Amino acid sequence: xxxxxxxxxxxxxxxxxxxxxxxxxxxxxxxxxxxxxxxxxxxxxxxxxxxxxxxxxxxxxxxxxxxxxxxxxxxxxxxxxxxxxxxxxxxxxxxxxxxxxxxxxxxxxxxxxxxxxxxxxxxxxxxxxxxxxxxxxxxxxxxxxxxxxxxxxxxxxxxxxxxxxxxxxxxxxxxxxxxxxxxxxxxxxxxxxxxxxxxxxxxxxxxxxxxxxxxxxxxxxxxxxxxxxxxxxxxxxxxxxxxxxxxxxxxxxxxxxxxxxxxxxxxxxxxxxxx
Amino acid sequence: xxxxxxxxxxxxxxxxxxxxxxxxxxxxxxxxxxxxxxxxxxxxxxxxxxxxxxxxxxxxxxxxxxxxxxxxxxxxxxxxxxxxxxxxxxxxxxxxxxxxxxxxxxxxxxxxxxxxxxxxxxxxxxxxxxxxxxxxxxxxxxxxxxxxxxxxxxxxxxxxxxxxxxxxxxxxxxxxxxxxxxxxxxxxxxxxxxxxxxxxxxxxxxxxxxxxxxxxxxxxxxxxxxxxxxxxxxxxxxxxxxxxxxxxxxxxxxxxxxxxxxxxxxxxxxxxxxxxxxxxxxxxxxxxxxxxxxxxxxxxxxxxxxxxxxxxxxxxxxxxxxxxxxxxxxxxxxxxxxxxxxxxxxxxxxxxxxxxxxxxxx
Amino acid sequence: xxxxxxxxxxxxxxxxxxxxxxxxxxxxxxxxxxxxxxxxxxxxxxxxxxxxxxxxxxxxxxxxxxxxxxxxxxxxxxxxxxxxxxxxxxxxxxxxxxxxxxxxxxxxxxxxxxxxxxxxxxxxxxxxxxxxxxxxxxxxxxxxxxxxxxxxxxxxxxxxxxxxxxxxxxxxxxxxxxxxxxxxxxxxxxxxxxxxxxxxxxxxxxxxxxxxxxxxxxxxxxxxxxxxxxxxxxxxxxxxxxxxxxxxxxxxxxxxxxxxxxxxxxxxxxxxxxxxxxxxxxxxxxxxxxxxxxxxxxxxxx
Numbered sequence: 001x002x003x004x005x006x007x008x009x010x011x012x013x014x015x016x017x018x019x020x021x022x023x024x025x026x027x028x029x030x031x032x033x034x035x036x037x038x039x040x041x042x043x044x045x046x047x048x049x050x051x052x053x054x055x056x057x058x059x060x061x062x063x064x065x066x067x068x069x070x071x072x073x074x075x076x077x078x079x080x081x082x083x084x085x086x087x088x089x090x091x092x093x094x095x096x097x098x099x100x101x102x103x104x105x106x107x108x109x110x111x112x113x114x115x116x117x118x119x120x121x122x123x124x125x126x127x128x129x130x131x132x133x134x135x136x137x138x139x140x141x142x143x144x145x146x147x148x149x150x151x152x153x154x155x156x157x158x159x160x161x162x163x164x165x166x167x168x169x170x171x172x173x174x175x176x177x178x179x180x181x182x183x184x185x186x187x188x189x190x191x192x193x194x195x196x197x198x199x200x201x202x203x204x205x206x207x208x209x210x211x212x213x214x215x216x217x218x219x220x221x222x223x224x225x226x227x228x229x230x231x232x233x234x235x236x237x238x239x240x241x242x243x244x245x246x247x248x249x250x251x252x253x254x255x256x257x258x259x260x261x262x263x264x265x266x267x268x269x270x271x272x273x274x275x
Numbered sequence: 276x277x278x279x280x281x282x283x284x285x286x287x288x289x290x291x292x293x294x295x296x297x298x299x300x301x302x303x304x305x306x307x308x309x310x311x312x313x314x315x316x317x318x319x320x321x322x323x324x325x326x327x328x329x330x331x332x333x334x335x336x337x338x339x340x341x342x343x344x345x346x347x348x349x350x351x352x353x354x355x356x357x358x359x360x361x362x363x364x365x366x367x368x369x370x371x372x373x374x375x376x377x378x379x380x381x382x383x384x385x386x387x388x389x390x391x392x393x394x395x396x397x398x399x400x401x402x403x404x405x406x407x408x409x410x411x412x413x414x415x416x417x418x419x420x421x422x423x424x425x426x427x428x429x430x431x432x433x434x435x436x437x438x439x440x441x442x443x444x445x446x447x448x449x450x451x452x453x454x455x456x457x458x459x460x461x462x463x464x465x466x467x468x469x470x471x472x473x474x475x476x477x478x479x480x481x482x483x484x485x486x487x488x489x490x491x492x493x494x495x496x497x498x499x500x501x502x503x504x505x506x507x508x509x510x511x512x513x514x515x516x517x518x519x520x521x522x523x524x525x526x527x528x529x530x531x532x533x534x535x536x537x538x539x540x541x542x543x544x545x546x547x548x549x550x551x552x553x554x555x556x557x558x559x560x561x562x563x564x565x566x567x568x569x570x571x572x573x574x575x576x577x578x579x580x581x582x583x584x585x586x587x588x589x590x591x592x593x594x595x596x597x598x599x600x601x602x603x604x605x606x607x608x609x610x611x612x613x614x615x616x617x618x619x620x621x622x623x624x625x626x627x628x629x630x631x632x633x634x635x636x637x
Numbered sequence: 638x639x640x641x642x643x644x645x646x647x648x649x650x651x652x653x654x655x656x657x658x659x660x661x662x663x664x665x666x667x668x669x670x671x672x673x674x675x676x677x678x679x680x681x682x683x684x685x686x687x688x689x690x691x692x693x694x695x696x697x698x699x700x701x702x703x704x705x706x707x708x709x710x711x712x713x714x715x716x717x718x719x720x721x722x723x724x725x726x727x728x729x730x731x732x733x734x735x736x737x738x739x740x741x742x743x744x745x746x747x748x749x750x751x752x753x754x755x756x757x758x759x760x761x762x763x764x765x766x767x768x769x770x771x772x773x774x775x776x777x778x779x780x781x782x783x784x785x786x787x788x789x790x791x792x793x794x795x796x797x798x799x800x801x802x803x804x805x806x807x808x809x810x811x812x813x814x815x816x817x818x819x820x821x822x823x824x825x826x827x828x829x830x831x832x833x834x835x836x837x838x839x840x841x842x843x844x845x846x847x848x849x850x851x852x853x854x855x856x857x858x859x860x861x862x863x864x865x866x867x868x869x870x871x872x873x874x875x876x877x878x879x880x881x882x883x884x885x886x887x888x889x890x891x892x893x894x895x896x897x898x899x900x901x902x903x904x905x906x907x908x909x910x911x912x913x914x915x916x917x918x919x920x921x922x923x924x925x926x927x928x929x930x931x932x933x934x935x936x937x938x939x
Contacts, residue, residue: 007330008349008842009835011732020725021741027722028748028819031759034769038762048772087655094651100641106656113663115869116921117877119894120670120914121663123901127673127911128666153662156655214752216880221901231754238758238884250755261750265743329839349842356843362836366858376844420840427844 032254039247056248066233066249073230076144076219077212080151084208087152088159089201093193095160096167113154114161122221125150129222143227150222151212158211159204166200199267206264210257278341280305280463281326281431286335288321295321296332297487303431303480308457308464310478312471314510318487319467323433326465327356340430350379355424356433359440361416363408369419370395370404376427394426397456414445421453425460434466438473450477471511475499483507499556503544505636508554513590515560515601516552521633524549529633534597535575541631548635555632557604561625562591562616572625577601579622582615589615593624667918674911684907692912701896701913708892711807711882712875715814719822719871720864722815727826727863728856731833742827749820757884760813764803764885771800805887813881814871821870829863830856865931873921893917 006013039057043050060066095107113121129146138145174196178188216231223229230253237246279302288296296318303309311319324330325337328349336345344352355376364372374391382390395401398418408416417437424432437453438446454477457464468474474481475495482492483506490504502508505516522530522538529543531553541553561572568574577593580600591603601624605615616622641648674692676684695701730741748756763769778798803809833856841851857864879894886892893913900910 008328008848009732009838012729012734012737017725017729021729024722024726024819025744027816028744030769031763031816032748032751032756034762035755035759087658090651091655094648094655097639098641098648098651099638100648100652106652109659109664110655113659115873115925116667117873117894117917119877119879119897120667120918120921123897123910123914124666124670125662126901127669127907128662131669149658149662152658156658160655210750214750216752216754231752234754234758235880238754238761246758250752250758254751254755257750257752258747261747262743265739265746327839327843329842349839350845350847354843356840358836358840360834360836362834362840364837364840364855375841375846379844379846379850423840423844 035247036251036254039244039251041244056244057252060245060248060252063245065228066230066245069228069230069233070249070252072144072228073213075141076147076151076229077209079141079144079148080155080212081205081209083148083152084155084159085201085205088156088204088208089163089197091156092160092163092167092200093197096164096170110157110160113157118154118217119221121150121154122217125153125218126221147219147222147227147229150218151215154215154218155208155211158207159201162204162207163197163200166197166203170196203264203267206260206267210260210264213253213257213260277305279303279338280307280340281309281465282336282338283322283326284336284338286322286325286332286337288318288325288330289333294487296325299335299484299487299489301482301489301492303463303465305463306461308454308477308479309466310474310481311465311467311484312474312481312511313469313484315469317484319469319484320435322484323356323435323465323467326431327354327433328352353430354433355427355429356435357417357420357424357437359436361420361440363411363416363419363423365408367407368404369400369406369408369411372408372419373422373426376423390426394422397425397459398422413441414449417441417449421456425456425462429462431463431465434464436467436469438468439470446473453477475511483510485510501544501632502554502634503548505552505554505634508632508634513557513602513604514554515557516554517599519551519553519633521550531633535595535599536573536626536628536631539573539628539631541628541633544632544634548633551633551635553631553633555626555630557590557602558588558606559627559630560601560603562593562603562605563623563625568625569627571629572627575601575624575626577622577624579616579618579620581618584615591615593622595624670907670911670914673907674915676908676911678906678908692908693916695909696912696916704891704893704896705916707807707890708876708894711810711814711890711892712872715811715818715875716822716868716872718811719815719819720867723819723822723826723867727823727830730823730827731830745820745823745827749824753817754880756817757813757881760809760816760885761804764809764812766800766802766804768803770803774798774801804885805890807886807890809885809887810882810890810892813885814875814878817881818871818874821874822867825866825870826860826863829860829866833859862931865928869924869928873924876920877917 011017037049040052040054041050042053042055091106091110095103125146134146170193174192175188178192179185183191213230216235219229219231220235223232230249234246234249237243281301281303283299283301283303286296286299287294299318299322311322313319321330325332326339328344328347332345336343338344339353364375367375370391373394374387377387377390391404392401395404398421400415400418400422403411403415408419411419417440434453438449441449450473453464466474466478475498478495480492480494481498483490483498483504485506491498491502491507493501498507498511502511508514509516517533517536519531519533519536522532524530524543527543528540529548530538530540532538533553536553544551563574575595577595579591580594581592583590583592586607588604588606591605592600593603594600603624672686673684675688675690676686677689677691679685697705726745730738730745733741761768765771775798837855837859838851841855842848846854876892877894878892879898882890882892882895883898886895893916897910897913897917900906900913904910
C-alpha cells in the first residue's frame with residue numbers, strides 16, 4: 001500500500017525531527033551504554049573491546065566496603081520508601097480532602113524540598129545534625145537514621161504529588177455510594193478510597209525508592225565519616241580514578257533503577273486500574 | 276452551468292488498512308451551502324480536512340476554483356475553516372484573532388483596521404474586540420472563529436460541526452445566523468454535521484455519507500422524500516421499512532409483494548434498485564378508526580401498543596396481526612382534541628401506495 | 638472538599654506526620670543555616686551569632702562575585718542549550734503515534750532516574766583524553782591520513798593525532814549539566830505541548846501562516862508555562878551543582894556549589910557557606926515567584 005504524504009501536523013514524519021530525536025537519544029544513552037558494556041570488557045585501561053569477562057563483578061562482590069556501602073544504601077532506601085509513602089499518602093489525602101486554615105502554606109511548604117537546590121538542603125541537614133549533637137558512633141542501623149531522615153524529607157513530597165495526581169481522578173460519588181449502601185467512614189476508606197489510591201501509592205513508593213538510591217548530594221552531606229553509602233563510596237573511587245569495578249557496581253545500580261522506573265511508569269498509566 | 280467551485284474527484288483516504296474516505300466524487304457549485312452529513316466515523320470530517328489541506332488523499336484530486344489543490348499545504352489554499360472547537364487563539368484578543376489571517380499576508384495599517392472592523396461588525400462583536408477568548412461565551416467564541424475565517428475572503432468556508440458545542444436554543448439561533456451570513460457574504464459554505472435536522476434546515480444540497488462512501492447527493496426535499504438507500508431513508512428522519520419481494524421492475528416503478536399489502540406497484544428510488552425494502556414516512560400513514568378508505572388506500576388492522584407525546588405531534592406505535600410494527604405520526608392540530616388513542620385499542624392504518632418507495636439496501 | 642471542623646481528629650492524623658517531618662528535617666535545618674549565615678567564627682568549631690552581615694558582604698566580594706557570575710553564566714548557557722535541544726524532542730514526542738509515545742517518554746524518563754553520579758562518571762569516560770570522543774576522532778584522523786597518503790598529503794593532518802582536551806574545563810561542565818538535566822527540560826515542555834489543542838496549529842496554518850510563523854506565534858507562546866518550568870528545573874539545580882563541576886570541571890570552573898561544599902567539608906567556614914547557600918535560596922525563591930506569576934497569568938486566560 002502506498003504511503004500518503006505526511007500531513008501538515010505529521011511532524012514525526014519529518015526527517016530532521018527524527019534525526020534530532022535519534023541524536024538526542026544517542027547523546028542520552030551512549031555514555032550509559034558504554035559504561036555498561038565496558039564493565040564486561042576484559043581490559044583495565046584499554047577502551048577497545050578485548051573480550052567478555054565478569055571479573056569486575058566478582059571483584060566488586062569481593063570488595064567488602066563496596067558491599068557494605070551497597071547494603072547500607074539498600075537499607076536506607078527501604079526505610080525511606082516506607083516512611084515516605086506513609087507520610088506522602090496521608091498528606092495527599094489530607095490536602096485532597098480537607099479545607100483548613102494554612103492549607104496553602106502546607107501545600108507550598110511541602111513542595112519546597114522538590115525545588116530547593118539539593119546542596120542547600122544537604123548543608124542544612126549537615127549543620128542541623130551537628131548542632132543537635134547527633135553522634136555518629138551509633139550501632140547499625142541507627143547510624144543510618146540521619147540519612148534516612150534526610151531522604152524522607154526530599155522523597156515524601158514527590159509521593160504526595162503522585163498520589164494527589166491519582167486522587168484528582170477520583171469520583172467522590174463512589175464514596176457517597178459506599179455510604180449510601182451502609183458502609184461506615186472507615187469501611188468506605190478501606191474498601192473504596194484506599195484501593196483507588198493504591199496504584200498511586202505503589203508508583204509513589206517506587207519513585208521514593210529510586211530517588212533514595214540515586215541520591216548523592218544529601219547523603220554526601222548527611223553521612224558521618226564512618227557511614228559508607230554506595231554513592232559516597234563510588235564518588236571516592238571515581239575521585240581516585242575510573243576503574244572497571246566502578247563500572248560493574250554502577251551497572252548493578254542502573255539495572256535496579258531501570259527496573260523500578262519501568263515498574264513505576266507502568267503503574268502510573270492512567271488507564272491502569274481505573275474502575 | 277458554471278464550473279464547480281470545489282471538485283472532489285475520486286478521492287480515497289486510508290488510515291492503515293481502513294479507508295476513511297472511499298472513492299468520493301462531489302462537485303460543489305459557487306454560492307452553495309453544502310452539507311456533508313453522516314454518522315460519526317463516516318469520513319465526512321476527513322473529507323473536510325482534505326479540502327482544508329490537513330490530510331492528503333491517497334488517491335484522487337481536489338480542485339478548488341479549477342486549480343488542483345491536492346498537494347497544496349493548508350496555508351496556501353483559498354479556503355478557511357471554522358473548527359469544531361473553534362480553535363480561537365487563547366493568547367490573543369478577539370481583535371488579534373480576527374486580524375491574524377490578514378497579518379500573515381502582510382496586510383497592515385488602514386486596510387487591516389477597516390477589514391477587522393468590518394468583520395467584527397458582521398458577527399456583531401464590535402464591543403468585544405479587546406477581550407480575551409476566556410472572557411467570551413461559546414457562541415461569541417464561535418463568532419470570533421467565523422469572523423477570523425471570513426475576513427480572509429476565502430473561496431470556500433469550511434465548517435466542522437460548527438454548532439455541536441452550543442446548547443439547543445443558541446444552536447437554533449446560530450443556524451439562522453449562519454444562513455444569513457452565507458447570503459450576505461456570498462461565499463460557498465461546506466459544513467460537516469451529524470445532525471440531520473441541521474443539514475436539512477440550513478443546506479441547499481447535502482451529501483449523505485456512510486463508511487467512507489457518498490450514498491446520495493441531493494437537495495433536502497429530495498433526500499427526505501426520495502432517498503435512494505435504506506440508510507439514507509433511516510438516517511434522515513424516521514421511517515417504516517418493510518421487507519418485500521420484488522416481482523418485476525419497469526422504469527420508475529416496481530411491482531412488489533408483501534403479506535400485508537398484497538401485490539402492488541410502487542415507485543422505485545433509482546434505476547439500479549432491483550431488490551430492497553419499501554419505506555414509508557410515519558407522517559404519510561393515516562390512523563383511521565372508522566372512516567372508509569380514500570381512493571386507492573390500503574387499510575390494515577392493527578393494535579395500538581404505545582404512544583409518545585411530543586407536544587406538537589404524537590407518535591403512535593401499532594402492531595399488525597402478522598407482527599409487523601409500524602409508527603404513525605400525527606400533528607396535534609386541535610387544542611380541543613380528546614387526545615391520542617389508548618394503548619391496547621384497535622385501529623386501522625391507511626397506507627397509500629403513492630407514499631411508498633422501494634429503496635436499495637446497499 | 639470538606640471543612641476540617643467536621644473531623645479535626647482525622648485532619649491531624651493525616652497532616653501532622655508530614656508537617657512535623659517537614660519542620661524537623663527541612664524547615665528547621667534551613668533555619669539553622671539562616672541563623673548561622675549571620676554568625677562569626679569563634680574558634681575552630683564554635684560560632685557566635687552576632688547578626689553581622691559580613692558573610693553576605695564576603696559572599697559578594699570580588700573574590701566570590703566572579704564565582705557567582707561564572708555560576709550564573711554556566712547555568713544560563715546550559716539551560717539555553719538544554720531548551721534548544723529539548724524543544725524539538727518534546728515536540729516530536731507530542732506528535733508521535735500513540736503506540737510510540739509511551740516508549741519515547743520512558744526513554745526520556747529512564748536517564749532522569751539513573752544516578753546522577755553514575756551519569757556524570759559515564760561522561761568522564763566519554764570526554765577524557767583517552768576517551769571515546771578522542772578515540773573516534775583518532776580513527777577518523779587515521780582514515781583521513783590513509784586516504785590522503787596516495788596524494789602525498791599525509792602530512793596535511795599533522796604528524797600524529799593530538800587528542801583534544803575535552804575534560805576539566807567549563808565546556809565539559811556545560812556538557813555535563815546539559816547531559817544530566819536534559820530530561821528535566823523535556824518533560825515539562827512535553828506536558829505543556831501535550832495540552833495544546835492541535836486545532837490551534839491547524840487554524841493558524843488554515844489562516845495562511847507558514848509553519849515557521851505558526852511555531853513562533855502560536856506554539857511557543859502557548860508553551861510558555863512549560864518553558865518556564867523547564868528553565869526552572871534546569872537552571873536551579875545547575876546553579877547549585879557541585880558534583881558535575883567537581884568531576885568534569887577544571888580548577889577554573891569551580892561553581893558556587895563547590896565553594897559552599899568546601900566551606901562545610903574542608904574550610905570549615907560555616908557562616909560564609911551558609912550565607913552563600915542562602916543567596917542561592919533567595920535566587921530560587923525569586924524564580925519561583927516568577928513562575929507563579931507566569932502560571933497565574935496563564936490561568937487567567939483559561
